[in-house]
Amino acid sequence: MWNRMGHASVHHILCISMVVLFVKVTLVGAVSLELSTTTLTSSGATVNISWNDLESLTKYDWLGIYTPPESLDNHYIGYINLSEHTSDGKGFFSFPAVNMRAPYEFRLFRGYPPTADTALDEDSLPIPSTVTRLAVSHVVEFSNYNEPTQVHLSLTSNPTEMAVMYVTKEPVKTSVRYGKESDNLSHTSIASAHTYEQKDMCHAPANSSLGWRDPGYTHFSKMIELEPGVRYFYQVGSTESGWSKIFSFVAPEINGAETNALLFGDMGTYVPYKTFNWVQYESVNTMKWLQRDLEELGTKPTLVSHIGDIAYARGYSWLWDSFFQQVEPVAASTPWHVCIGNHEYNFPSQPFKPDWAPYGKDGGGECGVPYSMRFAMPGWTLPAKTSNVPDTKNLYYSLDSGVVHFVWISTETDFTPGSDQYNWIAEDLKNTNRQKTPFIVLQGHRPMYSTDNKAMRIMFTTKLIEYLEPLLVEHKVSLALWGHVHKYERTCPLQNKICMDKGVFPVHLVIGMGGQDWQPIDQPRSDRPSAPIFPQPPWSMFRSFEFGYIKLHANKTLMTVRYIGSHDGQVHDVVEFSSPILEDHESADPDLGARESFGEASHSVQADSMFTGISMFPLTVAFVLGGAVTGVALWMYSRQPLYVRVQG
Numbered sequence: 335m336w337n338r339m340g341h342a343s344v345h346h347i348l349c350i351s352m353v354v355l356f357v358k359v360t361l362v363g364a365v366s367l368e369l370s371t372t373t374l375t376s377s378g379a380t381v382n383i384s385w386n387d388l389e390s391l392t393k394y395d396w397l398g399i400y401t402p403p404e405s406l407d408n409h410y411i412g413y414i415n416l417s418e419h420t421s422d423g424k425g426f427f428s429f430p431a432v433n434m435r436a437p438y439e440f441r442l443f444r445g446y447p448p449t450a451d452t453a454l455d456e457d458s459l460p461i462p463s464t465v466t467r468l469a470v471s472h473v474v475e476f477s478n479y480n481e482p483t484q485v486h487l488s489l490t491s492n493p494t495e496m497a498v499m500y501v502t503k504e505p506v507k508t509s510v511r512y513g514k515e516s517d518n519l520s521h522t523s524i525a526s527a528h529t530y531e532q533k534d535m536c537h538a539p540a541n542s543s544l545g546w547r548d549p550g551y552t553h554f555s556k557m558i559e560l561e562p563g564v565r566y567f568y569q570v571g572s573t574e575s576g577w578s579k580i581f582s583f584v585a586p587e588i589n590g591a592e593t594n595a596l597l598f599g600d601m602g603t604y605v606p607y608k609t610f611n612w613v614q615y616e617s618v619n620t621m622k623w624l625q626r627d628l629e630e631l632g633t634k635p636t637l638v639s640h641i642g643d644i645a646y647a648r649g650y651s652w653l654w655d656s657f658f659q660q661v662e663p664v665a666a667s668t669p670w671h672v673c674i675g676n677h678e679y680n681f682p683s684q685p686f687k688p689d690w691a692p693y694g695k696d697g698g699g700e701c702g703v704p705y706s707m708r709f710a711m712p713g714w715t716l717p718a719k720t721s722n723v724p725d726t727k728n729l730y731y732s733l734d735s736g737v738v739h740f741v742w743i744s745t746e747t748d749f750t751p752g753s754d755q756y757n758w759i760a761e762d763l764k765n766t767n768r769q770k771t772p773f774i775v776l777q778g779h780r781p782m783y784s785t786d787n788k789a790m791r792i793m794f795t796t797k798l799i800e801y802l803e804p805l806l807v808e809h810k811v812s813l814a815l816w817g818h819v820h821k822y823e824r825t826c827p828l829q830n831k832i833c834m835d836k837g838v839f840p841v842h843l844v845i846g847m848g849g850q851d852w853q854p855i856d857q858p859r860s861d862r863p864s865a866p867i868f869p870q871p872p873w874s875m876f877r878s879f880e881f882g883y884i885k886l887h888a889n890k891t892l893m894t895v896r897y898i899g900s901h902d903g904q905v906h907d908v909v910e911f912s913s914p915i916l917e918d919h920e921s922a923d924p925d926l927g928a929r930e931s932f933g934e935a936s937h938s939v940q941a942d943s944m945f946t947g948i949s950m951f952p953l954t955v956a957f958v959l960g961g962a963v964t965g966v967a968l969w970m971y972s973r974q975p976l977y978v979r980v981q982g
């Protein structure tokens with residue numbers, strides 16, 4: 335979604351110079367560093383940075399991005415390598431500036447080859463040298479630091495409501511005004527504002543001056559008494575803060591006859607610069623296809639579910655701001671639901687830390703605080719502040735959407751029998767109205783089943799199977815979704831690692847392919863030659879490296895899940911479920927399901943063959959009907975990958 339400029343030609347720079355008044359010029363030594371503007375009018379607005387007379391360019395020279403401007407030289411939020419943007423001493427970089435409630439400044443440095451003493455960042459890349467500063471830009475201000483930004487929706491436990499959150503710099507009074515027509519936003523709901531502080535974080539980098547930036551105030555409000563299935567228009571803000579643009583969403587249908595959802599894990603954030611951590615370039619493609627699907631769904635109520643490892647900020651706070659800026663085109667018009675991942679939470683003193691759990695310090699010291707304060711899932715209330723163990727929110731909850739009962743759980747906090755969460759899951763599944771919502775879809779971050787079976791993961795999956803699988807089986811959960819492993823993987827309907835061909839048993843999908851880097855599973859990677867290759871056990875039906883997400887559609891008799899690849903936006907796997915409460919198999923239409931599944935699989939094979947030039951295996955398709963009177967799972971049964979991509 336960002337436009338990253340490559341090397342700038344002299345002609346390009348001259349053209350820009352003719353149309354833009356460069357109002358900022360700073361000379362340090364012989365190098366000039368110029369910016370196209372002094373003021374940015376909205377978050378994401380572009381500032382063009384150019385430099386001239388950069389002599390003796392080396393591949394180590396770099397441009398640092400700073401906010402606020404008083405940051406130390408080595409406390410940039412990111413940098414670019416000048417050699418990638420410079421020709422004949424002149425260069426250009428177009429920077430979309432996220433409104434982080436403070437001005438920006440840019441500094442140009444001469445770099446030097448790293449030595450054995452050079453510090454490394456989180457990705458083992460050398461921290462660039464700040465010894466020789468060549469130029470400093472003037473400061474770029476935003477015209478309004480209280481501009482409402484990062485607008486995102488979520489469902490509440492009341493199906494006639496929609497919650498909205500957004501961020502301003504100060505705790506200004508704001509509200510949401512909404513209505514059925516964009517030019518008549520006649521309803522108003524006052525928002526509350528809250529924040530969190532550097533001392534609320536648990537360790538570095540989150541609580542250090544390197545990673546910490548003031549998060550501003552997050553505002554929370556609810557639009558109420560919504561009519562089911564009706565499109566509403568809304569905007570947030572006030573005279574004091576200014577108003578956001580007008581967004582719209584479709585209100586949930588309380589008794590809707592169908593369900594639509596787009597689901598994935600581990601998506602992350604893209605920023606057009608290097609920072610201290612790896613960022614997720616592929617999240618851009620995932621967002622693109624999500625927007626396409628939502629446009630196609632039109633007025634059908636839909637929800638997005640992002641099941642952990644959300645922004646991948648890991649203590650570098652600006653990545654949260656960039657994440658919400660990036661997802662706003664979807665999240666301001668579609669409820670964006672989450673569950674907690676290791677990268678939002680894990681910290682050394684977390685209260686639940688059994689020896690079989692591979693909990694480390696993957697949260698970068700955030701210990702769930704930004705996650706708790708920036709999202710509001712059903713039942714959310716403002717977390718109470720404590721000194722050591724934050725009151726983490728949004729851990730487990732559920733809601734009905736059409737004919738599906740969605741459940742989100744936390745694999746990062748206590749789920750053992752007798753725990754609050756375990757008891758809640760048991761009660762929630764038991765009390766689900768299967769006449770209204772015949773399908774149950776349960777979601778958590780760390781997988782119960784995955785063939786990425788590192789030793790510590792095996793211990794953890796064993797506990798998930800031991801403690802939680804009996805609940806899933808007892809209550810006929812149709813589908814369990816997991817993230818954490820960055821791929822797509824589908825199991826057979828199973829129990830305790832055994833495929834079951836009769837009765838209703840959960841199918842598990844790993845869907846951690848939203849954007850974070852691939853992981854080795856069943857094919858060698860040229861960039862990680864020593865990475866292990868994991869064999870495919872009998873319960874693993876299909877797995878793919880491709881980034882993407884799943885698209886779920888359900889009516890009362892059939893739930894269909896399609897795996898969409900982000901490289902082409904096409905369907906690459908399909909799994910279908912008939913209602914687990916149907917007593918008569920004929921009320922579902924297995925023939926229809928078969929035709930649909932085979933048709934889509936065929937289409938995807940054709941497209942993939944063209945894309946890769948790899949001849950595809952003939953599909954082995956079997957449609958398995960369970961014999962239990964209580965229901966049946968129907969799925970496309972193929973051990974051959976529908977699609978193979980050569981690592982490029």
Ligand SMILES: [Fe+2]
Nearest residue numbers: 643675676818
């Ligand atoms: Fe994870």
